[in-house]
């Protein structure tokens with residue numbers, strides 16, 4: 416008899432913010448001590464129990480950047496299969512409601528024009544986010 420082990424894959428939902436300000440977009444460099452070290456990402460993080468995507472995003476942005484955001488639009492979700500788990504990125508285009516950013520987790524942040532975004536070393540899932548952001552911008556024109 417052949418036994419088949421079917422393991423359930425962990426699915427991690429990660430709301431993240433494409434923060435626009437004065438025609439530029441905020442990119443955050445992940446800490447050298449975390450997963451995906453020194454790669455670039457849109458700030459955000461994993462949902463905690465009972466939170467909506469929007470609640471988790473507001474909490475994470477406050478924790479990581481010490482600012483408040485206004486959510487403008489949702490972009491399509493993108494996923495990254497890491498074998499043992501699947502990361503689902505849930506990107507939101509946002510504005511800043513408060514302006515003084517203080518970093519608590521990122522190595523650094525950069526403000527880039529949309530066209531400059533691909534010059535950084537983004538996590539793989541973010542490449543799709545950037546493409547979807549371009550489509551969003553094009554549809555707005």
Ligand SMILES: Nc1nc2c([nH]c(=O)n2[C@H]2C[C@H](O)[C@@H](COP(=O)(O)OP(=O)(O)OP(=O)(O)O)O2)c(=O)[nH]1
Pocket residue numbers: 429430431449450451455456457458459460461495502504538539540541
């Ligand atoms: N916030 C954010 N996370 C991203 C992006 N792209 C991407 O692959 N991720 C991954 C990195 C993390 O594995 C996960 C976000 O979880 P987190 O912000 O709590 O980071 P973490 O390093 O503590 O998570 P972990 O990998 O150790 O589980 O999603 C992105 O653009 N923004």
